[in-house]
Amino acid sequence: MILPIVPYGHPVLRQKGGKVSEVTPEIRQLAADMIETMHEANGVGLAAQQVGRALQLTVLDVRTTDRASQLFMGVREVNIESAMPMILLNPVVLSPEKPEMGEEGCLSFPGVTGDVERAHSIRVSATNLEGEPLQFTATGLLGRAIQHEVDHLNGVLFIDRMTPEERTPLEPKIRVIEKETLEVLKKKRKARGR
Numbered sequence: 001m002i003l004p005i006v007p008y009g010h011p012v013l014r015q016k017g018g019k020v021s022e023v024t025p026e027i028r029q030l031a032a033d034m035i036e037t038m039h040e041a042n043g044v045g046l047a048a049q050q051v052g053r054a055l056q057l058t059v060l061d062v063r064t065t066d067r068a069s070q071l072f073m074g075v076r077e078v079n080i081e082s083a084m085p086m087i088l089l090n091p092v093v094l095s096p097e098k099p100e101m102g103e104e105g106c107l108s109f110p111g112v113t114g115d116v117e118r119a120h121s122i123r124v125s126a127t128n129l130e131g132e133p134l135q136f137t138a139t140g141l142l143g144r145a146i147q148h149e150v151d152h153l154n155g156v157l158f159i160d161r162m163t164p165e166e167r168t169p170l171e172p173k174i175r176v177i178e179k180e181t182l183e184v185l186k187k188k189r190k191a192r193g194r
Ligand code: ZN
Pocket: 105, 106, 107, 108, 148, 152
């Protein structure tokens, strides 16, 4: 099922996700719905907060882009295609290395893109949908996308990571999205009788 994507201005995007301690049928369904939603929106990643759930759960798929990525399990390089889509529970970014600038967008900020500094290479520790621990190294776009999503799971957004020079020209677009979101939330509150 395709879920509505929460736009900037909604308070859930600032909430830190709760740990997923058990892979219930509900979590499996949520992960499947998030993958469907991400694919439909042509995104490379989606965090649970972006579908209104403050949980440590994110999905990724970098196959839709031609920006280079590498994935290593131990010392062995793994074919990226075979690892996509990726579902990460409780992911943590470890040993970030080689900071670099790169362009990012976000499904919660339609039409907004800007350069953000991220590590080129990261180690990731997470749990998979079988509830098993998972450790790998990701570089390039996959590494960048994971850093962006892990930020979401902690209530941090890509605009927070931009330099003032990068963010200032985007500010009018960001304000429009925020204002629309707040108006929709206000209408919903009214419809519920406050
Ligand atoms: Zn995002």
